[in-house]
Amino acid sequence: MTDGTYTTSVRIDAAPGDVFPYLTDAALVVRWMGDWADLDPTPGGKLVIDINGVPIRGEYLVVEPPHRVVFSWGAAGSDTLAPGSTTVEIVLRPDGDGTLLELAHRDLPAEELPRHGVGWSHFLARLVSAGAGRDPGPDPWATA
């Protein structure tokens, strides 16, 4: 991650206007990421998503329906991904009848990080992403 940016994209068979609410409405966000969310999709509004006990914290920075949303991103208690320390931009472009969603996660820390404690919360987070389509349910140990 030499340039500090991670990018990925996906094509969705739905118009940008139909996709956009899934980036800003807490009830819709939790259907694809995390198990609980509290979102205020206005510039400066909070973005709180718990991903299997990993407390993701940030703020919406840019909200331009139905094409673009930018929010800061970090994990509470994490030194390597401190809340608000990184930025995620999601752009929705019309692509035929559908949408090309492009995600750029910027301002990421350099790869050379002390092993100790690095990404512990991330380690748990992978459980969620690995369990695509499966609801992991509440994790009683996640906050222990």
Next chain:
Amino acid sequence: MLRALAEPQRRRILTLVRHGELAAGEIAEQFDITHQAVSQHLRVLRDAGLLRERRDGTRRLYAIRPEAIQSVREFLDELWPASLRRLKSVVEHDQRRAGEDRR
């Protein structure tokens, strides 16, 4: 490896040893389940490559393997593509249902 992680008590074991080595007995003390059950969990974690086991006399000591802790890059590689695949699937599913409702 993910199966090893799918069990909450095993995840808790990993959080216990993340800052340093612990003996099997010290780990077991943290749980209400039998020592035998804890040993079983330790074995699964060791076999999955998440824990390193070392013998010190009669004691068995466990530490997390550095390889088990991901870099930020690996974390994002896991998080975003899988999340976006779910987003695609959820939106398209909802669109199909909305389309059917309109008919």
